[in-house]
Structure formats: C-alpha cells, structure tokens
Amino acid sequence: MAISRQAYKALESVTGSKYISEDPVIMQGYKSGPGGYEAGLGYERVMTVLPAAVILPKDTEEVQKIVKICNRYHIPYVPYATGFYGPKTHCHVDDELIIDMKRMQQFSWDEKHMYADIGPGVIYSSLQQEAFNKGCYGVIGGGGAQCSAIANLLGDGWSPLSLKIGLPHRRILGTELVLPDGEIVRMGSLAGSDDPFWGEGPGPDLRCILRGFTGLRGCLGIVTRMAVKYLPFIQESPKPQGIAPNTSLALDEKRIRWINYQVPTKDDQVKAMYEIGAAEIGGACTKVPVFWRAIAKAEDKEEFWDIWLKESEESLKNFHLVRVMLIGYASEEQMDYELAVLDDIMQECHGKPRRTKASDESWLKNADSAGMWLMTGSYVSVEFVIESLNQSVQHGESFAALKASEYTPPLFPDFGDPGWFQNFESGHQGYSEFLIYWDQDEDTSGVDRFFLQTSKMNIENNYYSSHLGPHQPLYLTGPQYGPNYHLWLLKVKNEFDPDWICHPPVPLAHDIFVQRAEWMHDMIDWEVPEKFPMPSWTATLTKEA
Amino acid sequence: MSMINELEKLVAKASDKAADLEVYAKDMSMMPAGYADAVVWPESTEEVSAVVKYAYENNIPVVPVSSQTHMYGSTIPKQGGIVIDMKNMNKILEIDLKHKFVRFQPGVTWNQMYEELDKVGARIMMPFTPLGNRSVLSDTLDRCVITNTVYDYGEVTQSLEIVWGDGSVFRSGSGSVHGFAADNTPTHGLYTPSRGVDPSGPGLDFYRIVQGAQGTMGIITWMSAKLELKSQIDKIYFAPIEDLDYANEFLYKIMPRRIGQEIVLLNKVDLATVIADTVEDIPELCAKLPEWTLAIVLSGVKRRPEEKIAYEEHYLTDVINTTFKDISLKPALPGFPGLGRKLLNILKTPWNAPSWKTKPYGAYEDMFFIARPEKASEYVEILSKVVAKHTYPHTMIGAYIQPIEHNRACQIEFTFFYDPANEAEKEEIAAIVYEAGVEMMNNGAQFTRPYGNLVPVIYDRAGGYTATLKRVKGIFDEKNILNPGTLCF
Structure with a gap:
C-alpha cells in the first residue's frame, strides 16, 4: 500500500516533483545493506522494509512542512542523512517516508571562534579538511569521513583522538531541531538569536533530548542545523599523499607524530595509558584490535586472510602495542617536551619504540569504515563504551571470552583479542570497543544471539553500555539502568510524538525484533509488557510476528 | 496531622520555627523575600526522596538549598512550601586519583573540597574566587565558568544521582548501572567496574536537563566530577592592558596553543577590590592600577614541570616579540610588589565568605553573560552609555572577563557595588542591569544563566525554547512543585 495520493501531492507541493519519488528503483537505493554495518542480520531481515517514498527537503522550513503533513496524514517517517548506521536508520514500517537530508549542505565557518555551522548533509571529509585549513581539527567517528557529521555527533563521535578532544556531545553547540510534531526548537545561543556559537541554555539544557550516549536513531525529531565546535590543531595543514585507495596524510614529525611502542605485558600497556593521562600529554593513545594491522597491510580480502590466519592465540597473547600520537600544538619545543615525558613513561613500562610511518592513514582525515568490512562483508561493534579505563580493560576480555567459548563460529576468529581500548579525556575516561564479523552467507542467528547475550552480560557484571535506548530491547535494559530510564525515555517520546509518527517503532524496535525472531525467543527472560506502550495504529502497520 | 509532624516522621530534622525560616527568606540579591512553611535537613537520599514524595502527593512546593551563602535569588521560596537544606549531606564519598574523579554530596563546600583534595595532591577546577561556604555541586551544576582554560573537555560533571519531582x-x-550504590568504593565491597565517569545517558542525556535548572528539574544527591592532579610548579604573569581589543587579539593567538592554565582579565575596580587588605586601600589601588590587568598562570604538571613551563614561556616570548610588542607580560605588575604570590593564591583557593564584592559597601549585584571575546569592549561601551543616563558612578563598576574554551568564547561579568540600605541606589542598579542587559542581548550577549529582572526578557526572546522547556518540565516535575516561580516555570 502506498502513501495516499492526497498526502503525496501535499508532500510534492513542498519540494516540487524533482525532490520526491516513489519510483521502486529509487526505493531500492534506500534498502538497508547489502554490506556494511549490521548487514544481513536478523534485525535487518525482520525489521526493515523498503520506503514508500523519499523526499529531499532543501531547508528547515520544508522539513517542518513535511513533518506537519506526515502528522496530518499519519505517514510514518524516518530522517536519513548518509545511512551509515545500518538497518536501524532505515524504514521499519510499511508506507513509510524517508526524509533524506542530503540536500541540506549549508556550511559556514567561524575561524576565530572555532566552529562550523552546518546542515545534516555535510559530511566529515569536507569538514575536517576545512578545519585543517583553519588550524583546527575534530574527531571523525568510526562511521568514516563520508558520514553526515550531524548524524554522527548525535549517536557516536569518538576516536583515538578523544584522548585530548573528549566526548562528542560537548562539541554540539547551537542546534535547531524539528520536533516529531513539527514544532521547531532552537537550542543554546540559537534560542534567542540567529547566532549558533554557544550550546547551553538558557537555563536547563535541552540538548538532553538530542542524544543519550549513543543516540536515538532519529525517533525524537530531525536536526536541521548544528554548530559544531572544533579544537585547535597545529597551524600547518597535514598534506595528502599517495594514490587512491592508498592515501594518507604526511605528517611533519616536528609537530605531529605517531609512535608505536611494544610493551611486554598487558599490565604495562594499561599502566602506560594511565601515566600518559596523568602526564596530560598526547593527542591520541590507543590499543586497537590486532586484526586491524592485517587490514592495513592487506590489499584485498584474500590477502587479509592469508595474513590473519598466520596468527594464533599464543602470538596475540604476547603482543602488546601502545600507539601514541604526540602533537606540538604550540611549537616544536612542546613536541620535544612531550617526547621526553613519553620516553620516561615508556622506560618505566619497558616499552620499545617500533618503526612507525610519518603519516596518518586513518584517524585524522579518513576514519576507515570502508576497510572495516573488507574481510567478511559485514560487521557490528557489539559494544563501544566510554567508562573508566578500569572497566574498559575488563570489558573487552569478558566479551572475547564469551565469543570464543560459544560464538566462534559463526563469528570470525580473533584469537582471544579483547578488541580496542584506550583512555579518553586525558585519562578521565576509558573506552572499549568490541567488533564482530561474520559471513552473511551462513546462518547468522548466532550473531543476533551474541549481540543480545552481551547486553545481558553487561547487566550481570555491572558494566555501563553504549547499547541502551533503541540499540537493545528497552524492557531488558530499562529497569537495569537508572533504574527505569526507559519509562522516562518513553514519556519524552510520548510528549513530543504521541502518535509515534517519527521512525516507529523506535525506541521499542529491538523489543519487537526479539518478539518476531523465533530464534531469539528462548533468550527472553526479562519482563515484557503484554502490550507495548505504543499507539495501536503502529501494530497495523508493522510486520506481523 | 500538620505538615511539620509529617515531615518529622520523614527526616532526621525539620522545623517550622520563624527563626529557621527567616534564614532562607532572603539572600544577597535584590530579589524580594519569600517564606517557606517548613525546612528540613535530610541526611540521605532516601530522606530527600521521602520529602519530595510527600510534597508531590500534597502539591507542596519544595526548594532545594545546598550552599550557605546565596546570591541570585534562586533559593528564595517564592510560593512557600518546604525548603530542603542539603547542608548535612556533606560527605566526599570517594576520591579516585587513578581515574581522576571525586564523588560527593551537595553539602560539600569549596573549602571542604579544596582541603580534602589538597591532602592527596589533587584539585578540582574552580570558578574565580568561589565562596568557601558554597556548595561545589550547586556552582558546578549552575555552570559557573571555571578559570582554567586549557582542558579541551570544558565541563567537569560526570554521573549524578537525581530525585525527580x-x-x-x-x-x-x-x-546508572545496576548495583551502583552511594558507597560504591573498592573498600566497601560494592565496587562496580563502572565508576560513574561518563555523564551521558542512559537513553537520554539526563544530566543536561538538571544543569542550569536552579533546582527546578530535580534534586541532586551526589555528583561525580573530574579532578586534576595538583601542579608541581606555578608561575603567574601579568600584563597591564589599556586596549581591551588588543588584549583579546593576543588571547585569540595564544590560547588555541593551549598555553596557560588559569587566565583572567580584571578591570581595576575588580582587581583593587580583590587584592585590597582594607576598604580604605581600594581607591588608592584603583588610582594606581592599569585599566585592565591580564593574569596568566603557567603550570608544570606531574612530569618534567620545569620543561613544560619553559616551552610555554618561550612560546609567549616569541609571540610577543613578533606580533604583540605592546603586551608587556612580566612576573610582576609594576608598582605592586608581592601581587604575584597574592593573586596566585587567590586563583588557586576558594574565597572565605563573605565575598570580596561586599568589601566596598556591603552589597553587590552581578550581571554576567557569554559572548565572543572580540565584542567585550563593545559591551563595556554599552554599559558606559547606559550608566551615563543614571547617577550611579561608572567608576564603581567592576568588570571581569573569563576566557572559555581556548578563547572561542568568554564570560563577561559586571559587578555593581552598593549600600544595601540605599534603596534609591538599588533601584537605579536594577534599572541599569535591565537596560544594559537588553541592549547587550540585542548585540549578541547570551544570558545562559538567567537571574533577576532579566529572566522574563530572556525567556520571551527564546519562545520556542521556552515552550519546549515547559513540556520537558512537565515530564520530570509534572506538578511543578520543584522551586516554582523560578526561571520560566
């Protein structure tokens, strides 16, 4: 069933016929997958549908009109920028409209006050280059440089550079949000003026509804404008070098350099991170999954497997790297100072520097999402959590143990590697991320189960988790965090979207997924309400279990 | 049963005696007095929760109070009800040097925090001269701007425990993790791997909604906040400033290079008042001081502190020699021997109440907002023009500029000193604040912490924000019992 003719015409009147379509071929372009983040999993199969139509507004006024029409005609809609975040950012119910924001590429820069004022269609690649040109830099999240910067900042936004730069939600300044009912709220300094340079207030900070650690997947409105804070960097922009796809940034090592240290034990590795934080040096400091080294070396999938399968649990158990980026923000003399401090720390931690290229392949400019699924075609970060370094270290180990004991295969073998961990904000926080890979041609039910099992493990072990809100069943995590954060989240949802027009059935989509997916039923051991607290109309539009 | 009898069953201590209520009826501001019907002094989260539940069921306003000095009228009970004074919840629950945070209750004062952290070689980022008897939690939640400008992370707030309406x-x-308790420390056996150091989530950024809320959205019963290790060496430098625009251009140049820890700009009235040993010294100091003084503290931290300070000094010398020859940055301000040590101490420690702002005449009114640094002189000019229309002397106005976030913004604070017995002067100052405030808003000033007679103007101008805020308030405090009459509620 399509969107009614009357409603479609109303939508068409907003953007003109050029920027709205229900052509089945175009709709296929908005299908979740076939590769990438969470591709081929049960959630994608069970929860996503093709859109009924797609519309591309050019500005906030058009977005508001579209949303109001959707409310008038009860057309469910989902905001969509670059669609990296896999199936969760795609349509979940029949007759749904995608509001594609990619035309909204407004972009201005305040060099003196170090922020960019952008629309949701602006991607990181151009933003970071402009930042470099102005002597600034920001974080490109794992989604990659082709991601919408706004979308990424609403749900992610960290990288090894977060050692210095810190948490993403602090970089969100004046922001304009079209609420699910079509009302517009401007936050921070935009609230009372057209100047976006400041993020807070007045009074209580409404940025509380923009995200909650890892975002709401667009179920609480559409951000149409955001000022994004950038941080001062060195004043000479790093120079691109190489031929695609083997490109990188050449680094002037007097001002910026990566150094890899090999240390004898994991304890030394962790100690080095604590000490780097305490000494307040460094622009990045990280221990990434070991198989990323194989990805970096390989030119293709086959070569990756050739390299990776030479490893073993024994070889990984004794291999401990700390990768550090030093930045002489002020001068070469600062670089000398930081090198001397780092050398002191590494001597205490028995670290030996390894040969490191004078270039950056990933974190400054590119991130690396394309390479991330090179090996199997699909992956998901089953956890990426910011807490203490204390939690980060234990967390990855527990994930690796569970994976090895019960879930490899279907998951890709990583020989017990606990994944990625590092310190954030000069050691005030730690980070851990655990990525899993699978072959889409095989039975992936084990992947779905592992994802849910880790959520239960987090609860059991008192771990904080990024996978709250719509990322896991809300009625599983809700009572266990806060407690009962889910009830407050649902109150906010119902206040601003009483008819659940905006991206239904998020934030209860994962609850519905486990109800529909038979292979998940034996895992449901939490209290599930007889009827989910959503308007009844959503049940008629969603797929039957 | 009377309210006080009910409250006595819920908390360790409660009172409805007039003398006790009088304490909360007024503060240092010009706001009119207001009287509560009762005051309680809870000693635990459970007691706070029980009082709020009682108030919720009976539609009684509650006003949370944590500090022992109040300046801006936000804790005056405007519609009666129950004052919840948190001063007996004054424990520092844990100090974790490894993960650099401190978790504490709302009654913990700046003095208490400073002393306890100093013992273990740590410090918390402070605003300029926070009053020693004020609550660290209140000032932090209120987004009081810190003097330390070098850390990219900006704000110190981490996890919170909140009692909703x-x-x-x-x-x-x-x-928020399952099992996290108030005594969640390694020694108590309730230690969870999650230490409460991430402010975000769960699901929504709840902590944002209680920031800047002046007790209208929830009552905080503990907070985790970042701390830093104490610096090993501190050196202070001064530059006399006559041209504010030139000084700001200098700061635009050096601060993105992450040079300096505490950096402040004070006009001669503020600086004289801060450093004067007696009231009588203030006029003489004012006469001798430059129009503005820039103070920059360089600090060496845990490792190789001398080398750190050295590269920062060399950088500053380079910039001054090549681009800002008119900045005379020295370890001492000419004519003021001993000022370095004195101001360094002032910048690094809380101020014992009463505020230095009471020195000249006994009372003061502050006006503060966020702005672009390049516009600071414009705001000074606006204020001069407004003041010129009144009889209040321009020479009595203090001014303090606090750079923020590598100088991409700043807080500007003007202070009007007055005699609390002089009603005409109070009225005149209120009029100046209003007129100048509106004009400054017209020119881009952001009053993000709304107080006093500017509150209605601020929220009128932010219509969409105000409307949305009220909807959110309706979720977390559906009966509007939390500090009603404050902000736009």
Missing part, C-alpha cells in the same frame, strides 16, 4: 530516585550517566 515525583520523589523517584534516578542515576544518570554510567553511574
């Missing part, structure tokens, strides 16, 4: 207890951030 229906009395339910909630933890935000990573302290």
Whole structure:
C-alpha cells in the first residue's frame, strides 16, 4: 500500500516533483545493506522494509512542512542523512517516508571562534579538511569521513583522538531541531538569536533530548542545523599523499607524530595509558584490535586472510602495542617536551619504540569504515563504551571470552583479542570497543544471539553500555539502568510524538525484533509488557510476528 | 496531622520555627523575600526522596538549598512550601586519583573540597574566587565558568544521582548501572567496574536537563566530577592592558596553543577590590592600577614541570616579540610588589565568605553573560552609555572577563557595588542591569544563566525554547512543585 495520493501531492507541493519519488528503483537505493554495518542480520531481515517514498527537503522550513503533513496524514517517517548506521536508520514500517537530508549542505565557518555551522548533509571529509585549513581539527567517528557529521555527533563521535578532544556531545553547540510534531526548537545561543556559537541554555539544557550516549536513531525529531565546535590543531595543514585507495596524510614529525611502542605485558600497556593521562600529554593513545594491522597491510580480502590466519592465540597473547600520537600544538619545543615525558613513561613500562610511518592513514582525515568490512562483508561493534579505563580493560576480555567459548563460529576468529581500548579525556575516561564479523552467507542467528547475550552480560557484571535506548530491547535494559530510564525515555517520546509518527517503532524496535525472531525467543527472560506502550495504529502497520 | 509532624516522621530534622525560616527568606540579591512553611535537613537520599514524595502527593512546593551563602535569588521560596537544606549531606564519598574523579554530596563546600583534595595532591577546577561556604555541586551544576582554560573537555560533571519531582530516585550517566550504590568504593565491597565517569545517558542525556535548572528539574544527591592532579610548579604573569581589543587579539593567538592554565582579565575596580587588605586601600589601588590587568598562570604538571613551563614561556616570548610588542607580560605588575604570590593564591583557593564584592559597601549585584571575546569592549561601551543616563558612578563598576574554551568564547561579568540600605541606589542598579542587559542581548550577549529582572526578557526572546522547556518540565516535575516561580516555570 502506498502513501495516499492526497498526502503525496501535499508532500510534492513542498519540494516540487524533482525532490520526491516513489519510483521502486529509487526505493531500492534506500534498502538497508547489502554490506556494511549490521548487514544481513536478523534485525535487518525482520525489521526493515523498503520506503514508500523519499523526499529531499532543501531547508528547515520544508522539513517542518513535511513533518506537519506526515502528522496530518499519519505517514510514518524516518530522517536519513548518509545511512551509515545500518538497518536501524532505515524504514521499519510499511508506507513509510524517508526524509533524506542530503540536500541540506549549508556550511559556514567561524575561524576565530572555532566552529562550523552546518546542515545534516555535510559530511566529515569536507569538514575536517576545512578545519585543517583553519588550524583546527575534530574527531571523525568510526562511521568514516563520508558520514553526515550531524548524524554522527548525535549517536557516536569518538576516536583515538578523544584522548585530548573528549566526548562528542560537548562539541554540539547551537542546534535547531524539528520536533516529531513539527514544532521547531532552537537550542543554546540559537534560542534567542540567529547566532549558533554557544550550546547551553538558557537555563536547563535541552540538548538532553538530542542524544543519550549513543543516540536515538532519529525517533525524537530531525536536526536541521548544528554548530559544531572544533579544537585547535597545529597551524600547518597535514598534506595528502599517495594514490587512491592508498592515501594518507604526511605528517611533519616536528609537530605531529605517531609512535608505536611494544610493551611486554598487558599490565604495562594499561599502566602506560594511565601515566600518559596523568602526564596530560598526547593527542591520541590507543590499543586497537590486532586484526586491524592485517587490514592495513592487506590489499584485498584474500590477502587479509592469508595474513590473519598466520596468527594464533599464543602470538596475540604476547603482543602488546601502545600507539601514541604526540602533537606540538604550540611549537616544536612542546613536541620535544612531550617526547621526553613519553620516553620516561615508556622506560618505566619497558616499552620499545617500533618503526612507525610519518603519516596518518586513518584517524585524522579518513576514519576507515570502508576497510572495516573488507574481510567478511559485514560487521557490528557489539559494544563501544566510554567508562573508566578500569572497566574498559575488563570489558573487552569478558566479551572475547564469551565469543570464543560459544560464538566462534559463526563469528570470525580473533584469537582471544579483547578488541580496542584506550583512555579518553586525558585519562578521565576509558573506552572499549568490541567488533564482530561474520559471513552473511551462513546462518547468522548466532550473531543476533551474541549481540543480545552481551547486553545481558553487561547487566550481570555491572558494566555501563553504549547499547541502551533503541540499540537493545528497552524492557531488558530499562529497569537495569537508572533504574527505569526507559519509562522516562518513553514519556519524552510520548510528549513530543504521541502518535509515534517519527521512525516507529523506535525506541521499542529491538523489543519487537526479539518478539518476531523465533530464534531469539528462548533468550527472553526479562519482563515484557503484554502490550507495548505504543499507539495501536503502529501494530497495523508493522510486520506481523 | 500538620505538615511539620509529617515531615518529622520523614527526616532526621525539620522545623517550622520563624527563626529557621527567616534564614532562607532572603539572600544577597535584590530579589524580594519569600517564606517557606517548613525546612528540613535530610541526611540521605532516601530522606530527600521521602520529602519530595510527600510534597508531590500534597502539591507542596519544595526548594532545594545546598550552599550557605546565596546570591541570585534562586533559593528564595517564592510560593512557600518546604525548603530542603542539603547542608548535612556533606560527605566526599570517594576520591579516585587513578581515574581522576571525586564523588560527593551537595553539602560539600569549596573549602571542604579544596582541603580534602589538597591532602592527596589533587584539585578540582574552580570558578574565580568561589565562596568557601558554597556548595561545589550547586556552582558546578549552575555552570559557573571555571578559570582554567586549557582542558579541551570544558565541563567537569560526570554521573549524578537525581530525585525527580515525583520523589523517584534516578542515576544518570554510567553511574546508572545496576548495583551502583552511594558507597560504591573498592573498600566497601560494592565496587562496580563502572565508576560513574561518563555523564551521558542512559537513553537520554539526563544530566543536561538538571544543569542550569536552579533546582527546578530535580534534586541532586551526589555528583561525580573530574579532578586534576595538583601542579608541581606555578608561575603567574601579568600584563597591564589599556586596549581591551588588543588584549583579546593576543588571547585569540595564544590560547588555541593551549598555553596557560588559569587566565583572567580584571578591570581595576575588580582587581583593587580583590587584592585590597582594607576598604580604605581600594581607591588608592584603583588610582594606581592599569585599566585592565591580564593574569596568566603557567603550570608544570606531574612530569618534567620545569620543561613544560619553559616551552610555554618561550612560546609567549616569541609571540610577543613578533606580533604583540605592546603586551608587556612580566612576573610582576609594576608598582605592586608581592601581587604575584597574592593573586596566585587567590586563583588557586576558594574565597572565605563573605565575598570580596561586599568589601566596598556591603552589597553587590552581578550581571554576567557569554559572548565572543572580540565584542567585550563593545559591551563595556554599552554599559558606559547606559550608566551615563543614571547617577550611579561608572567608576564603581567592576568588570571581569573569563576566557572559555581556548578563547572561542568568554564570560563577561559586571559587578555593581552598593549600600544595601540605599534603596534609591538599588533601584537605579536594577534599572541599569535591565537596560544594559537588553541592549547587550540585542548585540549578541547570551544570558545562559538567567537571574533577576532579566529572566522574563530572556525567556520571551527564546519562545520556542521556552515552550519546549515547559513540556520537558512537565515530564520530570509534572506538578511543578520543584522551586516554582523560578526561571520560566
């Protein structure tokens, strides 16, 4: 069933016929997958549908009109920028409209006050280059440089550079949000003026509804404008070098350099991170999954497997790297100072520097999402959590143990590697991320189960988790965090979207997924309400279990 | 049964005696007095929750109070009800040097925090001269701007424990994990791997909604906040400033290079008042001081502190020699021997109440906002023009500029000193603040912490924000019992 003719015409009147379509071929372009983040999993199969139509507004006024029409005609809609975040950012119910924001590429820069004022269609690649040109830099999240910067900042936004730069939600300044009912709220300094340079207030900070650690997947409105804070960097922009796809940034090592240290034990590795934080040096400091080294070396999938399968649990158990980026923000003399401090720390931690290229392949400019699924075609970060370094270290180990004991295969073998961990904000926080890979041609039910099992493990072990809100069943995590954060989240949802027009059935989509997916039923051991607290109309539009 | 009898059953101590209520009826501001019907002094989260539940069920306003000095009228009970004074909840629950945070209750004062952290070689980022008897939690939640400008992270707030308007207890951030308790420390055996150091989530950024809320959205019963290790060496430098625009251009140049820790710009009235040993010294100091003084503290931290200070000094010398020859940055301000040590101490420690702002005449009114540094002189000019229309002397106005976030913004604070017995002067100052405030808003000033007679103007101008804020307030405090009459509620 399509969107009614009357409603479609109303939508068409907003953007003109050029920027709205229900052509089945175009709709296929908005299908979740076939590769990438969470591709081929049960959630994608069970929860996503093709859109009924797609519309591309050019500005906030058009977005508001579209949303109001959707409310008038009860057309469910989902905001969509670059669609990296896999199936969760795609349509979940029949007759749904995608509001594609990619035309909204407004972009201005305040060099003196170090922020960019952008629309949701602006991607990181151009933003970071402009930042470099102005002597600034920001974080490109794992989604990659082709991601919408706004979308990424609403749900992610960290990288090894977060050692210095810190948490993403602090970089969100004046922001304009079209609420699910079509009302517009401007936050921070935009609230009372057209100047976006400041993020807070007045009074209580409404940025509380923009995200909650890892975002709401667009179920609480559409951000149409955001000022994004950038941080001062060195004043000479790093120079691109190489031929695609083997490109990188050449680094002037007097001002910026990566150094890899090999240390004898994991304890030394962790100690080095604590000490780097305490000494307040460094622009990045990280221990990434070991198989990323194989990805970096390989030119293709086959070569990756050739390299990776030479490893073993024994070889990984004794291999401990700390990768550090030093930045002489002020001068070469600062670089000398930081090198001397780092050398002191590494001597205490028995670290030996390894040969490191004078270039950056990933974190400054590119991130690396394309390479991330090179090996199997699909992956998901089953956890990426910011807490203490204390939690980060234990967390990855527990994930690796569970994976090895019960879930490899279907998951890709990583020989017990606990994944990625590092310190954030000069050691005030730690980070851990655990990525899993699978072959889409095989039975992936084990992947779905592992994802849910880790959520239960987090609860059991008192771990904080990024996978709250719509990322896991809300009625599983809700009572266990806060407690009962889910009830407050649902109150906010119902206040601003009483008819659940905006991206239904998020934030209860994962609850519905486990109800529909038979292979998940034996895992449901939490209290599930007889009827989910959503308007009844959503049940008629969603797929039957 | 009377309210006080009910309250006595819920908390360790409660009172409805007039003398006790009088304490909360007024503060240092010009706001009119207001009287509560009762005051309680809870000693635990459970007691706070029980009082709020009682108030919720009976539609009684509650006003949370944590500090022992109040300046801006936000804790005056405007519609009666119950004052919840948190001063007996004054424990520092844990100090974790490894993960650089401190978790504490709302009654912990700046003096207490400073002393306890100093013992273990740590410090918390402070605003300029926070009053020693004020609550660290209140000032932090109120987004008082810190003097230290070098850390990219900006704000120090991490996890919170919140009592919402229906009395339910909630933890935000990573302290929200199952099993996290108030005594969640390694020595108590309730230690969770999650230490409460991430402010975000769960699900929503709940901590944002209680920031800047002046007790209207929830009552905080503990907070985790970042701390830093104490610096090993500190050196202070001064530059006399006559041209504010030139000084700001200098700061635009050096601060993005992450040079300096505490950096402040004070006009001669503020600086004289801060450093004067007696009231009588103030006029003489004012006459001798430059129009503005820039103070920059360089600090060496845990490792190789001398080398750190050296590269920062060399950088500053380079910039001054090549681009800012008119900046005379020295370890001492000419004509003021001993000022370095004195101001360094002032910048690094809380101020014992009463505020230095009471020195000249006994009372003061502050006006502060966020702005672009390049516009600072414009705001000074606006104020001069407004003041010129009144009889209040321009020479009595203090001014303080606090750079923020590598100088991409600043807080500008003007202080009007007055005699509290002089009603005409008070009225005149109120008029100046209003007129100048409106004109400054017209020119881009952001009053993000709304107080006093500018509150209605601020919220009128932010119509969409105000409307949305009221909807959110309706969720977390559906009966509007939390500090009603404050902000736009």
